[in-house]
Amino acid sequence: MSGxxxxxxxxxxxxxxxxLSAQGIPGDAAVPLRVAELxxxxxxxxxxxxxPAGIRADVSIADFAVIYRGEGRNAPRTPxxxxxxxxxxxxxxxxxxxxxxCGEILRRFSDGDPALGYALDTIASAGAEGLAGAMARDHQxxxxxxxxxxxxxxxxPYSPGYCxxxxxxxxxxxxxxxxxxxxxxxxxxxLMQPLKSVSGVLVAADRxxxxxxIDFDFCADCADQGCRExxxxxxxxxxxxx
Amino acid sequence: xxxxxxxxxxxxxxxxxxxxxxxxxxxxxxMGVGAILDDGLIxxxxxxxxxxxxxxxFLPEVLLAARAMQxxxxxxxxxxxxxxxPAVGKxxxxxxxxxxxxxxxxxxxxMLKGAGIEVIDLGNDVSAERFVDTAVEAxxxxxxxxxxxxxxxxxxxxxxxxxxxxxxxxxxxxxIGGAPVSKDFADEIGADxxxxxxxxxxxxxxALLGVA
Ligand code: B1M
Numbered sequence: 001m002s003g004x005x006x007x008x009x010x011x012x013x014x015x016x017x018x019x020l021s022a023q024g025i026p027g028d029a030a031v032p033l034r035v036a037e038l039x040x041x042x043x044x045x046x047x048x049x050x051x052p053a054g055i056r057a058d059v060s061i062a063d064f065a066v067i068y069r070g071e072g073r074n075a076p077r078t079p080x081x082x083x084x085x086x087x088x089x090x091x092x093x094x095x096x097x098x099x100x101x102c103g104e105i106l107r108r109f110s111d112g113d114p115a116l117g118y119a120l121d122t123i124a125s126a127g128a129e130g131l132a133g134a135m136a137r138d139h140q141x142x143x144x145x146x147x148x149x150x151x152x153x154x155x156x157p158y159s160p161g162y163c164x165x166x167x168x169x170x171x172x173x174x175x176x177x178x179x180x181x182x183x184x185x186x187x188x189x190x191l192m193q194p195l196k197s198v199s200g201v202l203v204a205a206d207r208x209x210x211x212x213x214i215d216f217d218f219c220a221d222c223a224d225q226g227c228r229e230x231x232x233x234x235x236x237x238x239x240x241x242x
Numbered sequence: 243x244x245x246x247x248x249x250x251x252x253x254x255x256x257x258x259x260x261x262x263x264x265x266x267x268x269x270x271x272x273m274g275v276g277a278i279l280d281d282g283l284i285x286x287x288x289x290x291x292x293x294x295x296x297x298x299x300f301l302p303e304v305l306l307a308a309r310a311m312q313x314x315x316x317x318x319x320x321x322x323x324x325x326x327x328p329a330v331g332k333x334x335x336x337x338x339x340x341x342x343x344x345x346x347x348x349x350x351x352x353m354l355k356g357a358g359i360e361v362i363d364l365g366n367d368v369s370a371e372r373f374v375d376t377a378v379e380a381x382x383x384x385x386x387x388x389x390x391x392x393x394x395x396x397x398x399x400x401x402x403x404x405x406x407x408x409x410x411x412x413x414x415x416x417x418i419g420g421a422p423v424s425k426d427f428a429d430e431i432g433a434d435x436x437x438x439x440x441x442x443x444x445x446x447x448x449a450l451l452g453v454a
Contacts, residue, residue: 025300034256035302109348112312115256115305121345167391189340189393223421 001091001142004182005054011134012052012097014126016043022122042119050127051098053182054135056091056202064090064201067172068165075164079212079227080203088153089204091139094179095131096197097124128196132157139202154207154234159200160190163227164218170199210234246277249314250286254293256306258313265314275321279358283314287356295441301349308352315355329360331451334377335386336368338420339397343390346420349440350386357444359451370400377414384450386443389420398423399431406432415450419443 017027019039025031031039059067064084068074074081084090101124108117136157143149161167170190177199179185184197192199203210211231219225245268252260261283268278290307293299335351337344344366351361362380364372373385385405389395398418405411417435418428428436435450437443 023300023302025302029300032300032303034306035300038302038306106344109344113309114348114352115302115309117348118305118345119302161391167393187340187342189391189397191340191342191391191394193342195342 001139001146002057003055005056005135005138007052007054007095007131007134007138009047009050009052012050012127012131013043013047014123014130018126018130019043019119019123022126023119038115038119039123042116042123045104045116046101046120046123046127049098049100049104050124051100052095052127052131053098054093054095054131055177055179055182055184056093056135056139057177058089058091059176059201061085061087061090063176064092067092067176067201068169070160070166070169070172073166073168075166075216075218077216078164079216080158080163080165080201082212083158083203083205083209084201086209087203087205088150089143089148091202091204092173092177092200093132093135093139093157093202094174094177094182094184094192094197094199095128095135096182096184096192096194097127097131098196099183099194101127102194102196124196128198132159132198132200136202139204143204149204150206152206153204154210155202155204156210156230156234157198157200157202159198162224164216173199173201207234245271245273246282246285249278249282250289253283253286253307253310253314254290256303256310258306258310261310262313262317265317269317269321275318275325276327278314279318279322279327283311283318284356284358287311291353291356291441291444304356305349305352308356311356330358330453331384331447332360332362332380332382333384333386333447333451334362334364334373334380334382335388336364336373337366338387338389338394339367339369339400341389341391341394341397342366344388346390346440347386347388350388350419350437350443353440353444354386354447357448359444359447370397370404373401374404374408374410374414378410383413384415384417384447386417386419386437386447389418389423392422395420395422395427398433402432417443417446417450 140155160169415434419437435446
């Protein structure tokens with residue numbers, strides 16, 4: 001399964017809760033009125049400007065091994081190197097919420113409205129992350145429709161820059177995926193433009209393949225630990241399916 | 243509550259129109275620009291900064307206060323220039339070469355301005371030469387660099403090395419920050435300070451400027 005993927009704007013609109021939490025406002029806290037108004041305004045601007053786009057390209061396990069090796073800067077031991085050889089299907093992907101939102105964030109900051117700029121930034125970040133999730137779900141549904149998705153399989157996205165896969169790995173990934181087609185480019189430092197973009201590989205594999213122990217060298221320094229939630233979501237599916 | 247206290251209280255609420263109105267009233271009442279700035283706007287912003295450090299308010303509230311402060315500063319700016327009122331200090335900031343991510347750097351800049359520090363913001367993707375040349379030309383004793391990825395962190399060292407090469411280390415100090423950066427990394431490359439968040443960056447910069 002390869003080519004551009006079109007998403008409705010709603011696929012890149014995060015929940016208000018996710019955005020408030022990215023702004024450091026916990027779920028049980030009262031949201032000050034001015035902050036609530038600010039977030040509403042930012043959501044309106046974002047909804048007008050967001051232009052979600054995605055692209056994917058299937059790769060063989062052997063080709064992915066070369067992409068994954070990248071510039072040879074991965075951690076000595078990583079979860080993905082144990083996962084991908086057991087995948088049923090590997091598909092490179094990139095998604096973006098578009099340049100217009102990113103330009104608007106910059107403009108708000110330079111025009112002296114940092115509050116709105118920051119609110120928009122957190123929405124766009126959560127939107128880009130959500131879009132990567134939407135890409136994985138779309139992929140899973142496409143595989144299911146085509147009869148390739150056996151029961152017990154799950155599609156999860158993995159990205160360079162996380163869990164020991166060095167961010168410079170994006171170079172080789174871009175050579176094969178060519179996301180320039182949907183307006184994403186990579187600079188020499190491996191930063192994507194538009195800024196609110198996510199790249200990676202969609203791994204379709206049996207549920208148990210996605211599970212790993214969080215005992216890698218880099219886990220201790222990781223502020224994110226999002227993998228715990230991902231592993232849990234896979235486990236929950238198993239329970240749900242029984 | 244006197245007018246300067248009221249400016250502080252309105253800042254705290256993020257009420258930008260009220261801050262502008264009160265600043266205008268204070269100017270018209272003949273209050274000194276220095277007093278309006280220090281006791282009204284900067285004083286108010288210091289309180290907001292402290293509340294944030296103590297986790298009593300959220301970051302968006304700090305930014306609403308910063309927006310309100312800017313409204314007041316805009317009114318005072320011409321008078322400050324006229325009266326030659328100096329800033330608390332001067333800092334050149336930007337993101338590391340190759341880095342286009344600037345939200346962290348922007349937040350640091352806003353907090354620094356809130357503390358009365360003059361900020362020369364060079365924007366994104368700033369070369370070591372540009373950081374150093376600007377600091378020399380502007381007479382800024384501090385350079386602040388922000389990075390998003392490990393691949394751009396390495397260019398922070400370029401700035402520290404260039405200062406050393408030109409014999410400016412010690413005269414121009416460096417502070418670094420950003421998601422992948424740590425105190426250990428700052429020590430490793432010889433940066434003078436590391437800021438773990440925007441409020442901490444203000445404390446660190448003040449210490450570098452000797453105004454803590
Ligand atoms: C001068 O003195 C100072 C002093 C203090 C200073 C300072 C300067 N500069 C900053 N500070 C400090 O003060 C600021 C205010 O408190 C802070 O600034 P920050 O900029 O850190 O904080 C911002 C205000 C809010 N923070 C952020 O916006 C970043 C948060 C995290 C979760 C994050 C987000 C949200 C995003 N990301 Co991504 N992202 C992560 C981040 C992990 C984390 N926990 O930090 C990080 C930075 N991302 C990472 C990666 C890998 C990536 N991201 C990507 C994408 C994204 C999103 C689009 C989903 C989103 C937006 C990114 C953006 N900034 O616009 C990709 C790159 C995007 C691109 N354009 O190239 C991608 C490459 C993933 C991929 N393959 O797609 C990791 C970098 C790892 C590395 N080794 O380099 C990462 C650390 C996550 C991780 N693995 O834990 C402090 O650091």
